[in-house]
Amino acid sequence: MTRLAVPLVLPVAVLLLWQITAARGWLSPQTLPAPALVLSTLIDLIRDGEIATNLQISLRRILVGLAIGTSLGLFAGALLGVSRRMNDYFGPIINALSQIPSLGWVPILILIFGLDETVKYLIIAKACFVPTVLATSQGIRNIPRAYIEVGQVLGLRRRTTLTKLIVPAALPTIFGGIRLALSNAWVALIVVEMLAATEGVGYMMVWGRTLFQVDIVIAGMIVIGVIGLAMDSGLARVERRMRRWEPKNV
Amino acid sequence: MSAVEAFAPRATLNIRDVSKSYVVDEKPLPVLRNIALDVQPGEFVSIVGASGCGKSTLLRLVVGLDADYEGEILLNGRRIEGPGRERGIVFQEHRLFPWLTVEDNIALGLDGSDEPQHVLDKRVRDNIALVGLAGFEKAYPHQLSGGMAQRAAIARSLVTQPAILLLDEPLGALDSITRAYLQKELLRIWQQERVTVIMVTHDVDEAVFLSDRVVVMEPRPGRIRSIVPVGLTHPRQRASVEFARVKGEILRDLSGE
Numbered sequence: 001m002t003r004l005a006v007p008l009v010l011p012v013a014v015l016l017l018w019q020i021t022a023a024r025g026w027l028s029p030q031t032l033p034a035p036a037l038v039l040s041t042l043i044d045l046i047r048d049g050e051i052a053t054n055l056q057i058s059l060r061r062i063l064v065g066l067a068i069g070t071s072l073g074l075f076a077g078a079l080l081g082v083s084r085r086m087n088d089y090f091g092p093i094i095n096a097l098s099q100i101p102s103l104g105w106v107p108i109l110i111l112i113f114g115l116d117e118t119v120k121y122l123i124i125a126k127a128c129f130v131p132t133v134l135a136t137s138q139g140i141r142n143i144p145r146a147y148i149e150v151g152q153v154l155g156l157r158r159r160t161t162l163t164k165l166i167v168p169a170a171l172p173t174i175f176g177g178i179r180l181a182l183s184n185a186w187v188a189l190i191v192v193e194m195l196a197a198t199e200g201v202g203y204m205m206v207w208g209r210t211l212f213q214v215d216i217v218i219a220g221m222i223v224i225g226v227i228g229l230a231m232d233s234g235l236a237r238v239e240r241r242m243r244r245w246e247p248k249n250v
Numbered sequence: 251m252s253a254v255e256a257f258a259p260r261a262t263l264n265i266r267d268v269s270k271s272y273v274v275d276e277k278p279l280p281v282l283r284n285i286a287l288d289v290q291p292g293e294f295v296s297i298v299g300a301s302g303c304g305k306s307t308l309l310r311l312v313v314g315l316d317a318d319y320e321g322e323i324l325l326n327g328r329r330i331e332g333p334g335r336e337r338g339i340v341f342q343e344h345r346l347f348p349w350l351t352v353e354d355n356i357a358l359g360l361d362g363s364d365e366p367q368h369v370l371d372k373r374v375r376d377n378i379a380l381v382g383l384a385g386f387e388k389a390y391p392h393q394l395s396g397g398m399a400q401r402a403a404i405a406r407s408l409v410t411q412p413a414i415l416l417l418d419e420p421l422g423a424l425d426s427i428t429r430a431y432l433q434k435e436l437l438r439i440w441q442q443e444r445v446t447v448i449m450v451t452h453d454v455d456e457a458v459f460l461s462d463r464v465v466v467m468e469p470r471p472g473r474i475r476s477i478v479p480v481g482l483t484h485p486r487q488r489a490s491v492e493f494a495r496v497k498g499e500i501l502r503d504l505s506g507e
Contacts, residue, residue, distance in 0.1 A: 168349040
């Protein structure tokens with residue numbers, strides 16, 4: 001009971017403060033509309049399908065970008081982690097490219113691809129690729145030497161070494177990277193939709209801001225928060241399932 | 251009489267004039283100098299010595315994890331190159347993969363074997379029974395005590411039916427009661443399997459209890475000071491005068507008098 005209640009303490013406090021702020025008129029309704037207004041806007045947006053349409057478009061961008069970014073990231077990360085030579089060749093350049101924020105790629109990509117969906121996919125994929133490739137290569141490189149030696153002494157085949165040693169040993173780090181990739185994907189999505197889109201949840205929020213309808217902006221924030229949390233806990237659940245061997249009480 | 255015994259190949263190990271150095275601060279630091287040792291098939295040889303005498307390093311050379319040395323290490327007359335399944339090793343830490351059950355950990359040693367699955371399953375079962383872990387096949391390493399985990403590690407090293415078993419302070423991390431118990435178990439397994447054993451230990455009592463011969467090493471650089479034959483029948487009585495005499499001789503050699 002308390003375990004379920006504890007995460008709710010802060011949101012409820014914020015909601016209360018928000019309600020008081022709105023009721024006392026500390027901030028104008030144009031800047032911060034009352035919770036009740038936001039709620040009714042949210043319900044309206046859901047009812048007239050506005051959210052569903054935009055969310056569908058945004059989710060599609062997230063999933064395509066995430067799929068491309070993480071699978072390339074896993075592949076490249078595995079190569080960099082396993083092969084010292086690959087790491088010497090490509091490690092520094094990947095590191096340098098990953099220092100450039102996803103946002104920095106937007107102008108040049110728009111010049112090349114226009115306002116096409118490709119731009120959104122590429123930006124989100126890039127945002128997902130970076131944490132995945134870093135986590136994967138690091139996870140593999142940090143496998144304890146003691147386990148590698150056991151693999152050598154037992155004469156494990158390459159395939160067995162991969163499935164019974166490298167993947168399980170690196171999995172916790174890799175999953176950390178993928179979860180970070182997911183949260184990066186949302187950031188990239190909203191940025192790219194605010195800059196270069198005519199639909200999607202991010203666009204809906206920009207549109208709300210230009211109309212001075214902050215309630216739409218906040219409704220968009222709520223939707224992103226809820227969906228993002230759901231996707232992250234889905235990933236966490238998959239991760240727990242794959243790490244069932246771990247002691248339960250830690 | 252076990253199923254494993256019938257196949258156990260016989261192994262003669264010859265360590266000939268082996269020397270090794272590490273490079274520290276761009277200067278060579280000798281860790282082993284002119285090590286010569288012949289081990290007969292079925293023999294139990296212990297290596298004792300102060301820490302830093304290179305005894306564990308010597309074992310790593312024999313198992314094939316380190317090929318950077320001078321001299322020769324021959325198994326049945328052939329120079330060893332890299333790790334091989336005819337040489338099993340048990341480390342001080344059990345090194346079981348925490349994400350695999352006991353039986354899956356042990357089955358790793360049979361990876362890639364072209365024998366039929368039921369034969370492999372039986373070998374895993376037999377080796378679990380050999381180390382007394384029947385009933386714990388599906389347990390994960392974190393659910394085992396230190397002693398049980400080390401038994402599983404012994405089973406993993408034996409499942410390949412090695413001709414020679416290398417033990418690197420296998421009982422060093424265990425409490426004294428578990429250790430005394432596992433010493434008897436090691437003795438039983440060695441007698442049952444007739445495998446050649448080389449054990450590194452810093453426990454002279456353990457060495458005398460188990461071994462046919464005890465190699466005493468001295469440090470900086472690691473050299474063999476003496477090789478002491480034990481010459482007592484099993485089971486050995488720790489309280490006996492003979493046991494104390496052999497132990498005393500080894501301790502004298504160790505302290506360098």
